[in-house]
Amino acid sequence: xxxxxxxxxxxxxxxxxAALMTSAFFLVRLTGDPVDLYLPVDASxxxxxxxxxxxxxxxxxxxxxxxxxxxxxxxxxGMSLWHNRPAMDVVLEALxxxxxxxxxxxxxxxxxxxxxxxxxxxxxxxxxxxxVNVLSQAAASVPDFWLGLMGVLLFAVTFRILPTSGxxxxxxxxxxxxxLFARPFGTLVQIVRGSMIEALNATFxxxxxxxxxxxxxxxxxxxxxxxxxxxxxVTGDLAAQFAGGGGVVEVVxxxxxxxxLLIDGILKRDFAxxxxxxxxxxxxxxxxxxxxxxxxxxxxxxxxxE
Amino acid sequence: xxxxxxxxxxxxxxxxxxxxxxxxxAASDKLTVVVTDEPKSLDPCDTDLSGNSRVMHNNITExxxxxxxxxxxxxxxxxxxxRQVDSLTxxxxxxxxxxxxxxxxxxxxxxxxxxxxxxxxxLACEVGLATLKGIKLTAEAVNPTTLxxxxxxxxxxxxxxxxxxxxxxxxxxxxxxxRAPAGTGPYKLAAWTPGQSVTLTAYDGYWGDKxxxxxxxxxxxxESAVRAAMVDTGEAQIAYEIAxxxxxxxxxxxxxxxxxxxLRIDAQVPPLNDKxxxxxxxxxxxxxxxxxxxxxxxxxxxxxxVPPSVFGFNPDIPVWTYDPKKAKALLAAAKADGVPVDKxxxxxxxxxxxxxxxxxxxxxxxxLADAGFNARLEMLETSPxxxxxxxxxxxxxxxxxxxxxxxxTEGDAVFTLPNRFTSDGNQSTIADAKLDxxxxxxxxxxxxxxxxxxQEAFRYIAVxxxxxxxLFHMVTIARVAKNVxxxxxxxxxxxxxxxxxxxx
Numbered sequence: 001x002x003x004x005x006x007x008x009x010x011x012x013x014x015x016x017x018a019a020l021m022t023s024a025f026f027l028v029r030l031t032g033d034p035v036d037l038y039l040p041v042d043a044s045x046x047x048x049x050x051x052x053x054x055x056x057x058x059x060x061x062x063x064x065x066x067x068x069x070x071x072x073x074x075x076x077x078g079m080s081l082w083h084n085r086p087a088m089d090v091v092l093e094a095l096x097x098x099x100x101x102x103x104x105x106x107x108x109x110x111x112x113x114x115x116x117x118x119x120x121x122x123x124x125x126x127x128x129x130x131x132v133n134v135l136s137q138a139a140a141s142v143p144d145f146w147l148g149l150m151g152v153l154l155f156a157v158t159f160r161i162l163p164t165s166g167x168x169x170x171x172x173x174x175x176x177x178x179x180l181f182a183r184p185f186g187t188l189v190q191i192v193r194g195s196m197i198e199a200l201n202a203t204f205x206x207x208x209x210x211x212x213x214x215x216x217x218x219x220x221x222x223x224x225x226x227x228x229x230x231x232x233x234v235t236g237d238l239a240a241q242f243a244g245g246g247g248v249v250e251v252v253x254x255x256x257x258x259x260x261l262l263i264d265g266i267l268k269r270d271f272a273x274x275x276x277x278x279x280x281x282x283x284x285x286x287x288x289x290x291x292x293x294x295x296x297x298x299x300x301x302x303x304x305x306e
Numbered sequence: 307x308x309x310x311x312x313x314x315x316x317x318x319x320x321x322x323x324x325x326x327x328x329x330x331x332a333a334s335d336k337l338t339v340v341v342t343d344e345p346k347s348l349d350p351c352d353t354d355l356s357g358n359s360r361v362m363h364n365n366i367t368e369x370x371x372x373x374x375x376x377x378x379x380x381x382x383x384x385x386x387x388x389r390q391v392d393s394l395t396x397x398x399x400x401x402x403x404x405x406x407x408x409x410x411x412x413x414x415x416x417x418x419x420x421x422x423x424x425x426x427x428x429l430a431c432e433v434g435l436a437t438l439k440g441i442k443l444t445a446e447a448v449n450p451t452t453l454x455x456x457x458x459x460x461x462x463x464x465x466x467x468x469x470x471x472x473x474x475x476x477x478x479x480x481x482x483x484x485r486a487p488a489g490t491g492p493y494k495l496a497a498w499t500p501g502q503s504v505t506l507t508a509y510d511g512y513w514g515d516k517x518x519x520x521x522x523x524x525x526x527x528x529e530s531a532v533r534a535a536m537v538d539t540g541e542a543q544i545a546y547e548i549a550x551x552x553x554x555x556x557x558x559x560x561x562x563x564x565x566x567x568x569l570r571i572d573a574q575v576p577p578l579n580d581k582x583x584x585x586x587x588x589x590x591x592x593x594x595x596x597x598x599x600x601x602x603x604x605x606x607x608x609x610x611x612v613p614p615s616v617f618g619f620n621p622d623i624p625v626w627t628y629d630p631k632k633a634k635a636l637l638a639a640a641k642a643d644g645v646p647v648d649k650x651x652x653x654x655x656x657x658x659x660x661x662x663x664x665x666x667x668x669x670x671x672x673x674l675a676d677a678g679f680n681a682r683l684e685m686l687e688t689s690p691x692x693x694x695x696x697x698x699x700x701x702x703x704x705x706x707x708x709x710x711x712x713x714x715t716e717g718d719a720v721f722t723l724p725n726r727f728t729s730d731g732n733q734s735t736i737a738d739a740k741l742d743x744x745x746x747x748x749x750x751x752x753x754x755x756x757x758x759x760x761q762e763a764f765r766y767i768a769v770x771x772x773x774x775x776x777l778f779h780m781v782t783i784a785r786v787a788k789n790v791x792x793x794x795x796x797x798x799x800x801x802x803x804x805x806x807x808x809x810x
Binding site: 042156163 | 688
């Protein structure tokens with residue numbers, strides 16, 4: 001991948017980011033007034049108006065937009081209303097936790113899906129395949145929050161081998177990772193299985209077998225490399241979703257990630273937090289996309305990242 | 307043999323994993339409390355908000371006085387006594403030998419500074435915006451232990467109001483909120499890890515009895531089932547706001563939380579501007595059917611918007627009976643007089659305002675339909691719900707009833723009535739000169755006269771005006787570990803009395 005390619009992608013990403021942030025500016029302001037939520041219900045209308053002036057919400061929308069755009073150019077995301085701290089500081093505390101959680105869950109799901117999906121494809125139509133099919137369909141469709149609560153009941157309350165929730169050493173990561181693992185695992189197993197069956201029936205695999213290549217080599221080198229591309233594409237999409245936070249899983253386990261921060265930010269109309277979170281997540285997604293392109297090129301030599 | 311060895315190795319491995327990795331739970335001087343949300347602020351001037359107050363009030367910071375959980379009466383805290391000098395002046399004698407956690411001495415000047423800060427509009431403190439709203443207080447330090455507070459209007463319950471003003475150190479910044487409060491309470495703030503926990507440690511220089519628990523951690527989890535599970539596993543010793551479906555064990559204690567649930571009727575829009583329709587609405591609700599099903603079995607049927615512990619509560623107002631026949635007859639009579647009783651009425655609910663909030667309104671909607679009402683349910687998120695709760699409203703609007711609940715932990719009716727039931731109130735759907743005068747006169751008076759006037763105001767609202775459908779004096783559930791001594795009371799929604807907690 002050349003530097004010029006990277007610059008070109010970055011320029012397109014900057015344009016997309018500007019459009020995204022502009023829509024975020026207008027959309028969050030459409031959702032309601034933060035002052036009503038922030039002040040006690042007994043606060044007088046004069047106090048509400050004073051707060052609006054203090055937050056610059058009394059100005060017309062175009063004026064607010066220009067002020068905001070100037071702040072964005074200087075990467076000044078402002079103060080979080082509810083956290084009473086610079087919004088980007090709050091976001092940058094939460095983002096690494098979410099990225100680590102997502103990266104671990106997705107890597108495990110990807111690796112496990114390749115192994116299980118390939119085994120199912122090799123035994124297509126057999127009882128192993130049928131078992132994998134049921135398991136993966138269930139994993140792909142089980143709701144996160146239910147899995148989370150069941151995990152707490154089983155492993156924390158009944159067996160007492162894991163903590164219910166919280167944040168700290170590796171043991172606190174087990175249940176959130178297990179919950180986030182399920183859905184991508186289920187989805188990827190289906191994809192790997194499908195594309196592996198297709199690859200195993202392809203002419204180049206027949207040729208490889210005809211040449212006398214061993215079964216394992218045919219499956220995991222010849223066929224798998226070709227079957228991986230759709231799985232990488234979907235994993236890229238899943239990674240982009242995970243960058244936006246583990247949502248419900250973070251809420252259930254009290255995991256201080258960006259998903260919970262963003263949900264709270266939206267519910268409390270904390271504009272600065274919502275905007276800073278969207279910006280940070282968009283930048284991460286840009287890098288994930290570059291990474292996926294590079295992976296593509298390294299898996300399939302026909303693809304050139306140009 | 308090999309298999310046995312493997313199993314043994316696995317067991318040892320698991321034991322090590324559990325032993326090494328799980329956090330060190332309950333020790334005799336450590337306590338963990340789990341609440342629903344992170345506090346919004348730990349500034350002493352923001353303790354008017356319950357989420358902040360739970361962590362701060364009487365733990366880190368203290369006020370001049372406290373309110374008794376038994377009867378709402380004013381009891382000493384940082385002030386030892388008080389008296390009304392004249393109609394506009396109160397004098398407080400302050401406790402001697404009290405120091406703040408940062409080493410500064412507690413004296414009258416510190417209270418003057420805290421009061422000034424709490425009322426500073428540029429800081430937008432919770433106490434200034436709510437409890438001390440609309441009254442100008444000028445404090446003067448007569449000497450280090452004597453404080454005089456002058457008011458611009460007659461304020462017979464100033465001591466009650468001072469229970470909401472927590473006193474922070476004079477070193478608290480005057481130009482912004484602090485995240486590192488220093489108070490006079492039995493605990494000082496050890497750390498606030500955003501998104502995770504607040505930890506407190508006992509303050510050796512505390513003026514009162516030393517608390518048995520030396521280290522307390524307050525954490526927050528949004529899920530009731532997780533909060534409950536944390537007490538079961540020993541990760542926490544006290545958990546609040548357990549949902550009724552999770553709170554079914556012997557460790558779960560239901561207690562009145564000073565909240566009263568009700569439906570506020572918009573009595574200014576037809577057909578709800580007709581008193582018969584509003585009465586029919588009350589008669590159509592089967593309160594006995596709701597309690598023990600969608601509401602907790604210990605909830606008490608309400609006849610007014612404050613619980614019995616509040617000064618001014620009227621015990622003589624009859625509770626609405628369930629009489630769908632009479633409701634239908636009233637609607638028919640109103641219809642005969644040309645009232646548009648068939649017009650659609652919207653029931654605005656708020657998602658999560660209390661456990662089973664949606665389910666309770668679904669049941670009420672069905673009851674209203676049975677009685678002949680044309681009611682549609684709309685569940686709202688907090689922000690759009692607040693638009694319906696607070697003025698200004700559109701002149702041309704649909705007839706509606708609004709699900710709400712009102713809390714009164716301050717113990718006096720004045721904290722509930724003016725905003726909600728007078729013409730100028732920012733949440734009031736009633737504009738009645740007689741009621742305005744009654745509430746204004748009651749607010750200025752004292753003793754029995756005050757009590758009688760407030761009781762009359764509650765009677766007038768419930769029986770004459772009927773712009774509410776009172777539902778229940780609510781309860782909430784706390785789960786307390788078996789090895790912990792802790793008595794939950796009506797103030798538990800606003801105050802975790804850490805110093806009263808001990809291990810058995």
